[in-house]
Amino acid sequence: MKATEMILSTDPFVVRREARWGDCDPAGVVYTGRFTDYLLGAVALYTEHLGEGRRLGEAHGVGTPCRGMSFDFTGTLWPGDVVHIACSVGALRTRSFDIQVRASRPDGSPVFSAVFSPICVRLDARVGTAVPASLRAVLLRHGAQAQEG
Numbered sequence: 001m002k003a004t005e006m007i008l009s010t011d012p013f014v015v016r017r018e019a020r021w022g023d024c025d026p027a028g029v030v031y032t033g034r035f036t037d038y039l040l041g042a043v044a045l046y047t048e049h050l051g052e053g054r055r056l057g058e059a060h061g062v063g064t065p066c067r068g069m070s071f072d073f074t075g076t077l078w079p080g081d082v083v084h085i086a087c088s089v090g091a092l093r094t095r096s097f098d099i100q101v102r103a104s105r106p107d108g109s110p111v112f113s114a115v116f117s118p119i120c121v122r123l124d125a126r127v128g129t130a131v132p133a134s135l136r137a138v139l140l141r142h143g144a145q146a147q148e149g
Helices: 034-050 133-141
Strands: 003-011 013-018 066-073 082-092 099-104 110-118
Touching: 013 034, 013 099, 034 066, 034 082, 034 099, 034 110, 082 133
Parallel strands: none
Antiparallel strands: 003 013, 013 082, 066 110, 082 099, 099 110
16 A cells, blocks of 8 residues: 655655545545645654754653644545645644644645644643743744744
């Protein structure tokens, strides 16, 4: 079985994903909800890259569960279609940050854009905490835009 997801490049960070028949509704179009899987897969690979092979938060002593995510759907996919998912660091706040995602076909036509927002939590108590200085440095080095809040 061939892989449905692979890293195409690390600068910029782009994941190649192929739509599978099982991702589709009876009409043969990829279910909107499957785009969440595509997003989470790409974000996991990106944050592991930022964490230099380790989970990003754990590499800096915190958990990083999802605080929120948003999507803007602009295209459809069919079985066998390929989508390139580009990830970058966006806003950096006191306790959370954003991963910006742009998904497009290989010809550049857009499929979706999204924002995935992890929040830092203490590992011992599962309460929000400030982004550790070491993690903040990594995010800033990768283009994060510091914001208030």
